[in-house]
Amino acid sequence: MNTTTFRTDQEFFIDPQRCIGCHACEMACAECETNGQQPMIHVDYVDRYLTPQTSVQVCMHCEDPTCAKVCPADAITKDEFGVVHSANHARCIACSNCVQACPFGVPRKITPMDLMMKCNLCYDRTSVGKRPMCATVCPSGALYYGTREKMRELRPNSTPVNQFRFGQQVVKTKVNIMMPKGATELVVDAQ
């Protein structure tokens, strides 16, 4: 990609448990120029009948992205920093394979545009050394973008984990999830 001031010492740390559902990140995400003022972040009620708990989900920028592998049009690419980019506008044929195959439920199909869009780590910002919009506004620390050392200082009882298990599949990601100290992976569905 174009710019080379991407800061490789900074990482994304998410802690969905801390999400208070304020939607500030969603508003901030809509400011991102690369997604044409459409918010790409997901803020959901986890189980509305049982709890008011909300959860936040950004693209995890997988090391071996399922979305890119199932794309029939080669529209999704990963760059040298590990950022998995939103669909190439000229190529995407809006088949929704990525929407359905992403284990984190991240990509969205924008039907009128015949295009998939997703979080691309605010590439307009991160490529010039800034933090993603969502991480600059999250008031509860559910989204944090910075150095590993700083995170360790802020969350001494948590460990950043970037390995997930979905059934038989192990997925490694660029983005970390904050887990109880000592954890090595998050098992999403083991049964």
Next chain:
Amino acid sequence: MFSTLNIRAALIAGTATLLLVAAILVGSRNLNNFDAALVAYLFGCIFACFAVVYRYCVWLQRPPTWKYFVRGWELLFSRHFVPYVLELVKHLFTQFIGQKFIRNRGTARGVGHMLMAGGCTLAFAVTFPLVFGWVNFQLKPGGIDTYEVYNFGFKVMEFPLHSWVAEALFNALNWSAILVIAGVMIMMRRRLTHAGQIAIQTFEGDWLPLLLLLAISLTGLGISLDYKFMEGKAHQFMAITHAITVILFLIWLPFGKFYHIIQRPAQFGIALYRKAGEAGPQAICPHTKLVYDTKLHVDDVKDVAAEIGFNYARKDGTSHLDYSPQGKRALLAKAHLKARQDSGAFFG
């Protein structure tokens, strides 16, 4: 290099190229109607034919692409083909010719793309038949003011030299150049001013195609302007630079951004596939209990994911991919909560 050669694709591409050469020989009546001045263009086209078909075949061999390719043709050749043919026609007018989906991405962008696509289509429609010798113009014997048009060696029409038909035919490439230049200007402006585009664009991926189109159009237009206003003084320069830029376009067609011209019709297949899916059973998310996609698509994605080496199967025989995107996000949030709960503290 040969260790990575895809034999099947090479064979198909070789056959397609031979067919093209045969069609050129037949269509130009053994090159009798072939214009020798266009020989460099001809070799560019033949190379592009091989490379485009080769790349297309390699691309089709990818499991997700193959799945849609087969599904699309199956629907068109099924017993219930009528609604699919109608869908195809509708799609052809609204999305392919009308390019509604690009206008929905932005008005200026839609107009810019339409101008470029219109100009290029017109230019292709004129250039390829001329280069292949399939169409040629001859003065009607016995006079100097009537032209005859021959198609595959057969006379199809004649027109007077000073008529609107002559104007339209002989200036078609000039008009196409003007359309392309206007479109390129709109797109360049966007690439210079839109912060999001500036962040993700690349020179070879986004600027080079625009510059190449501009160079082709300017030199093409230059040939006519030079002829009209400069008595052909710059003809050699214009003709050579035009040939170089067009041949670069043809050689680059299979590799760069222009490949989307070839790839894009796959969108038709998706439209048919969606229609077929809507007519069949729908997938209901075990978490949200709502319909979120067609069952056909969910099952196909599961197959394709398995084929390329992902195994999202759970022990109970279901799959993580049976959940809707929202369901998947909820599963992750619940698993995270449980991990925190098990550790004895919700935060840390």
